[in-house]
Each structure stands twice: as C-alpha cells, then as structure tokens.
Amino acid sequence: xxxxxxxxxxxxxxxxxxxxxxxxxxxxxxxxxxxxxxxxxxxxxxxxxxxxxxxxxxxxxxxxxxxxxxxxxxxxxxxxxxxxxxxxxxxxxxxxxxxxxxxxxxxxxxxxxxxxxxxxxxxxxxxxxxxxxxxxxxxxxxxxxxxxxxxxxxxxxxxxxxxxxxxxxxxxxxxxxxxxxxxxxxxxxx
Amino acid sequence: xxxxxxxxxxxxxxxxxxxxxxxxxxxxxxxxxxxxxxxxxxxxxxxxxxxxxxxxxxxxxxxxxxxxxxxxxxxxxxxxxxxxxxxxxxxxxxxxxxxxxxxxxxxxxxxxxxxxxxxxxxxxxxxxxxxxxxxxxxxxxxxxxxxxxxxxxxxxxxxxxxxxxxxxxxxxxxxxxxxxxxxxxxxxxxxxxxxxxxxxxxxxxxxxxxxxxxxxxxxxxxxxxxxxxxxxxxxxxxxxxxxxxxxxxxxxxxxxxxxxxxxxxxx
Numbered sequence: 001x002x003x004x005x006x007x008x009x010x011x012x013x014x015x016x017x018x019x020x021x022x023x024x025x026x027x028x029x030x031x032x033x034x035x036x037x038x039x040x041x042x043x044x045x046x047x048x049x050x051x052x053x054x055x056x057x058x059x060x061x062x063x064x065x066x067x068x069x070x071x072x073x074x075x076x077x078x079x080x081x082x083x084x085x086x087x088x089x090x091x092x093x094x095x096x097x098x099x100x101x102x103x104x105x106x107x108x109x110x111x112x113x114x115x116x117x118x119x120x121x122x123x124x125x126x127x128x129x130x131x132x133x134x135x136x137x138x139x140x141x142x143x144x145x146x147x148x149x150x151x152x153x154x155x156x157x158x159x160x161x162x163x164x165x166x167x168x169x170x171x172x173x174x175x176x177x178x179x180x181x182x183x184x185x186x187x188x189x190x
Numbered sequence: 191x192x193x194x195x196x197x198x199x200x201x202x203x204x205x206x207x208x209x210x211x212x213x214x215x216x217x218x219x220x221x222x223x224x225x226x227x228x229x230x231x232x233x234x235x236x237x238x239x240x241x242x243x244x245x246x247x248x249x250x251x252x253x254x255x256x257x258x259x260x261x262x263x264x265x266x267x268x269x270x271x272x273x274x275x276x277x278x279x280x281x282x283x284x285x286x287x288x289x290x291x292x293x294x295x296x297x298x299x300x301x302x303x304x305x306x307x308x309x310x311x312x313x314x315x316x317x318x319x320x321x322x323x324x325x326x327x328x329x330x331x332x333x334x335x336x337x338x339x340x341x342x343x344x345x346x347x348x349x350x351x352x353x354x355x356x357x358x359x360x361x362x363x364x365x366x367x368x369x370x371x372x373x374x375x376x377x378x379x380x381x382x383x384x385x386x387x388x389x390x391x392x393x394x395x396x397x398x399x400x401x402x403x404x405x406x407x408x409x410x411x412x413x414x415x416x417x418x419x420x421x422x423x424x425x426x427x428x429x430x431x432x433x434x435x436x437x438x439x440x441x442x443x444x445x446x447x448x449x450x451x452x453x454x455x456x457x
Contacts, residue, residue, distance in 0.1 A: 018258070018261065021261075022254050026250030029250035029253040029254075030250065033242070033249070041240065043243055050253055055257055058261050058262065059262045062264050084358075084407075087356070087408065091352060091357070124236060125238075128237050129240075132237070147204075147234065168201075171200070175196075175200050175230065175233070178233055178237065179230065182236055183229075186232050186233065
C-alpha cells in the first residue's frame with residue numbers, strides 16, 4: 001500500500017467504510033501485535049490488546065486528524081490499551097507490589113540463584129521477566145518504549161499522555177527496580 | 191566534585207540528557223559514579239528484547255474476523271452523537287408505538303361505545319379507562335427503567351478503585367449508554383403525561399448517566415470520586431429508589447395511575 005493509496009483508504013475508513021478499515025487492520029496487525037507482546041510480555045494478553053486497540057481505533061477514527069500519521073496514532077492507542085489491560089490485571093490480582101519498591105525488589109532468600117542455575121540463560125530470562133512483571137503498568141510501558149522500542153522521553157510522554165517529567169520518572173523507577181531485583185544475578189556474573 | 195544521580199546516568203545510558211561530554215569525563219575520573227553506571231549498564235544489558243511469537247501473513251485477516259462483528263459505535267461530533275442511528279430508530283419505534291396506541295384507543299372506543307344520545311358519561315368513563323391503562327403502562331416501564339438505572343448507579347458507587355491505578359467502569363458505562371436514550375424518551379413522555387415529578391427525577395438521572403458515559407473507561411480515583419460525590423449530592427440513588435417504589439405502588443392500586451403532585455424534594 002503506497003502513501004496515496006494509504007491516504008485514500010484512511011479517508012474512506014474515516015467516513016465509516018468498514019472495508020477500508022479492514023485494510024488498515026490487515027496492514028497494521030502484525031506491528032500492533034509485536035508492540036503489544038513487548039508491552040505485556042504475554043501472548044494471550046497481547047492478542048487481547050490487538051483486538052481492543054483496533055476496536056478503540058475504529059471508535060475514535062472520527063477524531064483522527066488526517067494530517068497525522070495513522071501508525072503513530074495507532075501506536076499510542078496500543079500503548080494505552082496495554083497499560084489499561086495491565087492495570088486491570090493488576091487490580092484483579094490485587095498486585096499492589098508494583099507500586100512499592102521495597103516489596104518489588106525482594107527475592108525470597110531460599111530462591112537465590114546458584115551458579116549452576118545462572119549458567120542457564122533461560123533462568124536469567126525468567127528472572128528478568130519476573131522483575132518486569134513486578135513493575136507497575138505505567139513503569140513497564142515507559143520502560144518498554146524506552147528500552148525495547150528506542151523511543152525518546154519526549155515520545156514516551158506523548159505516547160502515554162504523560163508530562164515529560166512523569167515519563168522520565170516512570171523510566172527511572174523501572175530501571176531502579178530492575179537494578180535492585182536483578183542485583184543477585186549481577187553479583188554472580190561479576 | 192559533583193556526582194551524577196542515577197537518573198542522570200540512566201539518561202546518559204539511553205543517549206539522552208545534556209552535557210554528555212561532561213558526564214563521560216566525570217565517569218573517567220569518579221570511581222563511585224563509574225560503579226553505579228556499570229551496574230546500570232550490566233542490568234540493562236541483561237534485559238534483551240523478548241522473542242516475539244511469529245504471526246503469519248494471514249494474521250491481519252484473522253484479527254479482522256475476530257473483531258468485525260464487535261465494531262463499536264463511531265465517536266463523532268456532538269451532533270452526530272445525538273442523531274445516531276440506533277437512537278433515531280429507538281425514537282422512531284417509540285413514536286410508532288404511541289401512534290399505534292392512539293389509533294388502537296380510538297378504534298376500540300368507537301367499537302365499544304358508539305355515539306348515542308345521552309352516552310357522554312359512558313364515553314367519559316371509557317376515555318378515563320384508556321388514559322388510565324396508558325398511564326399504567328408508562329408507570330411500569332419507567333419503574334423498570336429506574337430499577338435498571340439504580341443498578342448502574344450502584345455499580346458506580348461500589349466500583350473497586352485503587353488510588354494509583356484508578357478503576358475500570360467500562361461495563362457500567364455500557365449499561366449507562368443503553369439507558370440514556372430510553373431515559374430521554376421516558377422523560378419526554380412523562381412531561382407530556384403531566385408527570386412532572388417523574389420527569390424531574392429522570393432529568394437528574396440523565397445528567398448522571400451522561401457524565402458516566404462520557405468519562406474515561408479507565409477512570410482515575412479522583413474523577414470517580416467526583417462522580418460519586420455528585421450522585422450523593424443530588425441524592426440521586428434515594429430519589430430513584432423512592433420514585434420507583436411510588437410508581438410500583440401506583441400501578442398496583444386501581445385508579446391511582448393518574449398523575450400525582452410532585453414528590454417532595456429530597457435535597
């Protein structure tokens with residue numbers, strides 16, 4: 001789909017043409033899934049985010065400004081859908097640990113890694129995933145955008161609808177928690 | 191010597207922040223900052239981007255198949271919101287029902303009570319009977335509507351919310367959206383039927399339903415608290431409950447369906 005065709009499809013979709021919207025879904029689904037998976041770290045959650053994001057996009061398409069980039073606009077919706085889903089999951093599981101640094105970084109004493117276990121990179125990844133899962137939804141989203149997606153603080157603030165300072169703070173808190181949570185692995189490695 | 195904070199070193203790691211050359215020089219000279227920076231680097235180096243599961247060429251089509259029957263109402267201008275197809279069709283259906291009821295009333299009256307000299311009192315009784323039946327239907331419908339609205343308001347008042355993450359009111363919003371159009375139509379009917387106290391309660395209810403519908407689905411604790419405060423301040427739950435009870439009472443008592451004087455204001 002070239003730029004002209006894309007603009008024409010977008011214009012038709014904005015006028016309520018569901019076939020045109022279908023073309024947008026088909027074109028962007030894979031990139032949406034990739035971001036959703038990085039944000040949520042879970043295939044099933046990512047699928048939920050994909051569907052919810054397109055439903056929201058369809059609902060809000062009338063508000064989309066034709067001068068803007070549809071991909072960027074959709075990217076913002078996916079990021080916020082991911083945060084919403086993670087918040088809902090957190091609320092359901094009453095996981096308040098994400099907001100508390102002290103609790104988030106605590107590792108059970110009897111679960112400290114041995115050199116043998118550390119030798120397995122899968123174990124390291126498991127720990128990393130655990131540490132990421134302990135971040136609050138906003139911290140995880142901001143960290144994902146900065147670390148995996150290479151977005152600047154300004155872009156993160158626009159994507160998540162935060163002030164620059166709040167976006168920066170979310171990334172800092174995430175890195176701080178991850179440093180603390182992964183400290184045992186670092187000491188074994190060094 | 192001025193040391194750099196973890197925040198500044200994190201920004202430096204990610205290629206952001208000002209005076210990068212100064213940070214670089216400082217890290218060469220300061221062992222403490224260099225140690226913190228090494229920790230940041232080694233931590234973040236462990237966190238590699240996860241392998242994203244592959245999705246085939248047909249994935250976009252699969253997603254479309256999953257969502258195509260769930261496409262929601264489009265959000266447009268305020269004018270568009272008021273003239274949505276479903277609302278117009280509900281309004282048209284309601285208008286149709288009123289017309290059918292009117293014609294049915296006329297026909298049955300003509301058949302059951304043919305005009306005859308001295309039959310005026312009989313006509314008056316028949317008229318009053320039909321009016322009473324129509325009024326009773328309105329009372330039942332509005333009472334049901336108030337009961338449903340009460341449940342939505344209760345959901346909002348009791349929605350779990352955390353100070354940090356806010357709360358999800360999307361389900362209550364869906365119900366509120368469904369009730370909004372009906373509420374407006376019942377309010378108009380109530381005004382026309384001279385049921386001013388019913389119309390007043392429905393008017394208050396409509397405001398709250400509108401506020402719920404137009405709030406974000408993932409609402410902050412502060413915003414949810416504001417909605418709750420307004421519902422409380424208007425004593426809306428109380429009014430809705432009292433009005434519903436009163437309407438049910440009237441519909442069950444013969445001859446009591448006709449309009450009553452407005453209920454006393456509760457706030």
